[in-house]
Structure formats: C-alpha cells, structure tokens
Amino acid sequence: MRTIKLTMAVLTALLMAACSKDELSGFLSDPDAVRIEAAVGALTKSNPLGSTIEEQMKFNEGDRISVTNAGKTVVYKLNGGTWAPENSGEYLKWDKNDLTFIAQYPVGYTTLPTDQSTKEKLAAADRMYVKNTCNYIPTDRILSTSLFRENALVKIKIA
DSSP states (O other): OHHHHHHHHHHHHHHHHHHHHHHHHHHHHOTTBOEEEEEEOSOOTTOTTOSSHHHHTSOOTTOEEEEEETTEEEEEEEETTEEEESSTTOOOBOOTTOOEEEEEESTTOOSOOSOOOSHHHHHHTOOEEEEEEOSSOOTTOEEEEEEEEOOOOOOOOOO
16 A cells, blocks of 8 residues: 555656646747746946846846836746746746836835845845836747846945
8 A cells, every 4th residue: 555655756846847848848838838038237346146237237146137028027046047937837938029127126015124234134225126018029029138136235344
C-alpha cells in the first residue's frame, strides 16, 4: 500500500512539473507575447546592493517589476538575466490598438517607506517608473525600456 501511495505522489509531482513547463514554453513560443528588456535609466546611488557604479545601474537577480498594458498588469521577475512572467501562465500580449506600457519597480510600491534602516528596506524605497508608448510592434516582439528612479539617496554624516 505504501508503494502505491509513494508512486502516486511521485506521478502527481511529475504531472505538476510538466504543467508548469508547458505554461512557460507557451510564453516562450507565443509570437504575440511581450518580452521585456528593462534597464535602469538615470543613475542615483539608491541601489544599496550595488558596490560599484555599474552594479548600481542594473537590476539584481530576483528583482520584480510590474508591467501594465491595456488594463492588465503582469509581474515579471529577473532570472538568469532574463525577464519572465512570475506566474508563467500570465503574460502580456502585443495589441496594436494599445502600445502604451507602464513599468514600475518595486512591485506594489505605493508610498515611500519611512523605515529605511536596512539594505532590504532601502531597496524597497528605490522607486523606478516609466511610461513607454511604442509607435509600432517591434519585429522581435521585445519591449526595451529604461526605468527611471524617482527618489534620491541622501547621506548625512554627523561629525
């Protein structure tokens, strides 16, 4: 009886993994899927995880941005240098009737947090935003955009 239960559990896990893979390949193979290339625009020293200027000018592995188009918002996550939908079955599709995209970082940002006492909390205050209107759908189906910081880091040294 234990062998049957164990076999069923393994088969269930394999089926679940197969579904996730199929959904992701749907995004990758869908010719109308919006693929994202997001970069950091104007430089300020507000990326607490970057120790060099180059590191401060890029997103970190695991960062999440929200991208809105035609009333739909999808969260994309940076994984291995590529932005992919956080939920593989949800992604934006190109719509020639609405080529305006709004991208925001961090996901869920509403107001500037008052507590910025740690690197993680400071990163949560690193608001970036862009509204990008394309004139046409790119042939490579990639939305290339730069998000711009809306906050600045001010360091005060009390002597």
